[in-house]
Amino acid sequence: MSKQKNAIVNLFFAGVGGQGLVLSNQIQARAALLAGFDVKTSDVYGLAMRGGSVYGFNRFGDQVLSSTFAAGLGDILVALEPLEGLRYLPLLRAGGRVVLNTRPVLPSTVLLEKQDYPANPEQLFTQAGLVVDSLDAMSLSLQAGNAKMTNVAMLGALSLHLPQISVSAYTQAIEELVPAKLVAANCQAFELARRG
Amino acid sequence: MAKTEFLTGNEAIAQAVWEAGVRVATSYPGSPTAQLLEALARQEGLHCEWSTSEKVALEVAAGASLAGARSVVVMKHVGINICADPLMTFAYTKINGGFVLVVGDDPGMHSSQNEQDSRCWGPFGFMPILEPSDAATAHAMTKQAFELSEWYQTPVMLRLFDKTAHMGGQVTVGPRQEPAVKGFTPDPNEYYMVPPFSIYRRQRLEERMGGLAEYSENSSLHEEFPGTGDIAVLAAGHLALYTRELAPEVPLFRIGMVYPLPVERIRVFASRFRKVVVIEELLPFIEKDLRAAGINNLEGKAHFKTYGEITPEIIHQALLAAGLDLDPLPVAAQLPAPVPRTPMMCAGCPHRPVIRILKDLKITAHGDIGCYLMGSYQPFEVFVSSISMGASLGLAMGMEKVQAADGAHPPNVAVIGDSTFVHSALPALVNASYNGHVAKVLILDNRATSMTGGQENPSTGKDVRGGQHQSFDYPGFCRVAGVSDVVEIDQFDYDQAKKVLKEKLEQPDHSVVLIATRPCALKYKIKEPHFYVDPDICIGCRTCISVSCPPISMQQYAHKPADKLNSFIDENGCVGCSVCAQVCPVHAIKRSEPGQQVDVPRPVGMPAEEGAGS
Numbered sequence: 001m002s003k004q005k006n007a008i009v010n011l012f013f014a015g016v017g018g019q020g021l022v023l024s025n026q027i028q029a030r031a032a033l034l035a036g037f038d039v040k041t042s043d044v045y046g047l048a049m050r051g052g053s054v055y056g057f058n059r060f061g062d063q064v065l066s067s068t069f070a071a072g073l074g075d076i077l078v079a080l081e082p083l084e085g086l087r088y089l090p091l092l093r094a095g096g097r098v099v100l101n102t103r104p105v106l107p108s109t110v111l112l113e114k115q116d117y118p119a120n121p122e123q124l125f126t127q128a129g130l131v132v133d134s135l136d137a138m139s140l141s142l143q144a145g146n147a148k149m150t151n152v153a154m155l156g157a158l159s160l161h162l163p164q165i166s167v168s169a170y171t172q173a174i175e176e177l178v179p180a181k182l183v184a185a186n187c188q189a190f191e192l193a194r195r196g
Numbered sequence: 197m198a199k200t201e202f203l204t205g206n207e208a209i210a211q212a213v214w215e216a217g218v219r220v221a222t223s224y225p226g227s228p229t230a231q232l233l234e235a236l237a238r239q240e241g242l243h244c245e246w247s248t249s250e251k252v253a254l255e256v257a258a259g260a261s262l263a264g265a266r267s268v269v270v271m272k273h274v275g276i277n278i279c280a281d282p283l284m285t286f287a288y289t290k291i292n293g294g295f296v297l298v299v300g301d302d303p304g305m306h307s308s309q310n311e312q313d314s315r316c317w318g319p320f321g322f323m324p325i326l327e328p329s330d331a332a333t334a335h336a337m338t339k340q341a342f343e344l345s346e347w348y349q350t351p352v353m354l355r356l357f358d359k360t361a362h363m364g365g366q367v368t369v370g371p372r373q374e375p376a377v378k379g380f381t382p383d384p385n386e387y388y389m390v391p392p393f394s395i396y397r398r399q400r401l402e403e404r405m406g407g408l409a410e411y412s413e414n415s416s417l418h419e420e421f422p423g424t425g426d427i428a429v430l431a432a433g434h435l436a437l438y439t440r441e442l443a444p445e446v447p448l449f450r451i452g453m454v455y456p457l458p459v460e461r462i463r464v465f466a467s468r469f470r471k472v473v474v475i476e477e478l479l480p481f482i483e484k485d486l487r488a489a490g491i492n493n494l495e496g497k498a499h500f501k502t503y504g505e506i507t508p509e510i511i512h513q514a515l516l517a518a519g520l521d522l523d524p525l526p527v528a529a530q531l532p533a534p535v536p537r538t539p540m541m542c543a544g545c546p547h548r549p550v551i552r553i554l555k556d557l558k559i560t561a562h563g564d565i566g567c568y569l570m571g572s573y574q575p576f577e578v579f580v581s582s583i584s585m586g587a588s589l590g591l592a593m594g595m596e597k598v599q600a601a602d603g604a605h606p607p608n609v610a611v612i613g614d615s616t617f618v619h620s621a622l623p624a625l626v627n628a629s630y631n632g633h634v635a636k637v638l639i640l641d642n643r644a645t646s647m648t649g650g651q652e653n654p655s656t657g658k659d660v661r662g663g664q665h666q667s668f669d670y671p672g673f674c675r676v677a678g679v680s681d682v683v684e685i686d687q688f689d690y691d692q693a694k695k696v697l698k699e700k701l702e703q704p705d706h707s708v709v710l711i712a713t714r715p716c717a718l719k720y721k722i723k724e725p726h727f728y729v730d731p732d733i734c735i736g737c738r739t740c741i742s743v744s745c746p747p748i749s750m751q752q753y754a755h756k757p758a759d760k761l762n763s764f765i766d767e768n769g770c771v772g773c774s775v776c777a778q779v780c781p782v783h784a785i786k787r788s789e790p791g792q793q794v795d796v797p798r799p800v801g802m803p804a805e806e807g808a809g810s
Contacts, residue, residue, distance in 0.1 A: 016537070017539065018542070025364075026364070029202060029364055030202065033202055033366070038366065039202065039364070039365070039366070040330065040363065040364060040365045041363065041364035041365075042359060042362055042363050042364070043204075043362045043364075044306060044358070044362065050539035050540060050541065050542060050567060050570060050647075051537075051539055051540040051541075051542065051746055052537060052538060052539035052540075053537045064365075065330075065437045065440055065441050066434065066437040066438050066440075066441045066508070067330070067359070067363040067364070067365070067434070067437075068359070068438070068507070068508060069441075069508060070442070070507070070508035070509045070512060070525050071509055071525065071526075071528035072525055072526030072527060072528040073525070073526065083534055083535060083537065084537070086531060086534045087534045087537075089529055089531055090528035090529055090530060090531070091528070092528075092529065093526055094526065094527075094529075105746070106746075106749055107535055107536065107537040107538070107540075108537075108538060108540050108573065108574060108575075108744055109535060109536065109538075109574060110535060110749075111741060111744065111746075111748065111749050111750075112574060112575050112741060112742075112744065113738075113741070113750060114574070115535045116535070117535065118534065118535070124531065128529040128531070129529065130529070138768070139803070147768045
């Protein structure tokens with residue numbers, strides 16, 4: 001049992017309602033299934049749709065029982081938004097990796113100037129001993145055609161660290177889960193992020 | 197050939213409901229089970245509906261069961277309160293077609309007003325309760341639930357959590373069965389729930405529960421996992437999975453049927469160990485039942501709270517405290533608590549101007565269940581109360597009666613959405629007229645049940661599959677209910693809306709229903725040119741910030757004094773509702789021209805406009 005547990009890859013997605021986090025979690029799950037792994041996921045819904053904090057667990061391996069994992073066991077944190085990444089930083093293991101979208105989405109208390117947004121999120125991750133891959137996923141999404149594909153751009157950056165899942169598995173997952181007319185643009189956002 | 201699909205708990209149950217040959221499925225949307233009926237409505241061969249309330253949903257599904265067909269009703273935990281009246285007596289009857297109630301509990305209150313424990317309805321209503329662990333067991337248990345319902349002629353409750361409803365996993369799916377509809381044979385003893393018939397049926401429930409207890413003792417819904425050591429664990433649902441991962445060597449009894457419990461089987465299991473740790477969220481339901489049966493080598497709520505969600509970390513800590521020798525969890529990196537993020541009304545949300553006007557008018561507003569409750573958060577903080585579906589009218593009436601007796605006071609206004617109004621405020625409005633209350637009601641008709649994902653409702657008259665039926669006539673109903681002054685307003689015409697609200701709400705001894713008519717910005721996208729701030733006109737007064745819209749922030753501009761901030765609108769977020777521009781006292785916020793680059797300075801550090809906004 002304990003050996004099998006070590007073979008599981010623990011991913012965590014953090015973001016803001018409206019960024020398409022659930023879809024990116026689904027595409028990641030589908031790609032891992034296509035690569036022959038067992039997968040379990042867990043998402044929050046509900047109130048979180050309204051610009052609140054959202055997250056999703058994604059675990060794949062030979063056999064996965066639980067959809068969640070304890071703090072300190074995460075391998076990669078996919079932060080669709082920097083502050084939300086910081087919020088779930090304790091989930092990562094020592095030396096774990098953060099795939100970080102550098103574009104902030106300011107929470108209401110910051111917009112109202114009652115609280116300050118963290119000055120340098122990237123530095124906070126690095127100080128915590130984590131490896132950070134930063135990208136401006138919004139900019140890549142806009143290059144690919146519109147602002148709504150930051151989630152898929154983030155998967156492109158994530159996929160660089162998951163060589164056990166082929167690019168073609170990701171592409172097929174995107175084709176299966178994204179509306180047909182948006183597949184080409186999403187694949188482009190994915191590819192732009194892979195090129196870095 | 198068996199086919200495998202990746203499904204959430206909600207989708208897995210929907211698939212199993214379809215496979216079980218269910219003919220009628222009803223629901224009122226609520227997190228965490230809102231997506232279940234939507235998944236089911238994509239299948240053919242059964243009637244699916246968003247009923248107007250859980251009470252109606254339960255009654256429609258019960259009627260289908262009476263007719264001898266399988267049926268299912270789906271709701272969130274507080275929905276059972278709404279349908280408890282028919283449920284508690286329908287449960288007395290001899291259930292004909294298999295009947296399953298799927299309920300989603302919400303420990304931790306991710307999206308609910310309370311965290312009541314639905315297991316209490318089991319002994320209260322003489323119903324068995326099943327709890328799946330993941331999507332695969334949810335699928336299998338759902339099919340089993342229909343069999344159980346028909347074998348024991350009982351309603352069966354299937355209890356989900358936020359975690360199990362939204363947990364994705366692989367499920368082996370099958371074809372649809374078409375069990376014959378049994379038909380209905382009238383029999384007062386079984387279906388006429390008045391004395392003496394109901395007395396007869398009450399006695400039959402003893403046999404039902406006795407049979408179900410025996411079934412639970414022998415059921416494969418429960419599963420034992422062997423291990424080593426003299427401490428074992430007893431858990432249901434996802435918590436059993438957490439435990440297996442954290443402590444694979446520890447003997448585990450996974451409970452599949454949480455009511456009635458397999459007490460004798462657990463007695464034998466527990467007798468093999470020095471102690472058994474009982475892991476359950478919310479009330480000590482299992483622990484109390486077992487202690488009442490004289491099984492006392494248990495440790496349950498000694499280690500766990502009776503509120504909130506149980507996480508793997510909490511289980512790990514509890515198992516260590518109980519004396520188990522587990523590998524320590526890695527030490528997690530600690531950070532000072534990050535800035536919180538509360539939900540915000542979307543850009544273009546039609547509730548924003550209304551909430552802002554209520555704040556300006558300093559009115560005593562009672563909130564209801566819907567997105568407008570975000571008016572409770574900063575910077576609005578306009579609601580003095582929010583309790584449950586449809587409660588705002590009654591609360592406003594009661595408070596008004598007391599405050600009016602004390603003389604001058606601000607009016608009490610009930611603020612309620614289109615779906616919530618139909619769900620449970622209709623009798624309250626009739627009550628207002630009947631008992632001579634001064635009713636001040638503000639209906640926010642955004643033509644969607646938005647908080648749960650924008651489901652259709654009577655406001656549009658569209659059903660769950662998009663079929664068009666009768667839409668609800670809000671003004672007509674209110675007039676028939678006895679309020680003659682019914683005014684529809686366009687809240688995106690801010691000043692005019694404010695004028696009407698002020699006049700109507702402040703008018704003493706005058707009942708009025710105001711209906712705000714702009715639709716949900718998330719479901720019915722606004723596609724207007726985006727607005728922008730001219731920093732050379734902006735005086736930095738922050739009036740626009742006070743409407744709390746996601747794309748508006750205060751920023752530093754290079755050509756302005758270093759100690760002054762001016763506002764900025766992110767063109768990628770603005771949908772062009774114009775509310776900020778209307779409240780700006782100096783007209784610094786302007787509408788962009790489609791296809792033309794906005795020619796004003798950008799804030800420091802802000803990338804050049806990327807052309808996606810308009």
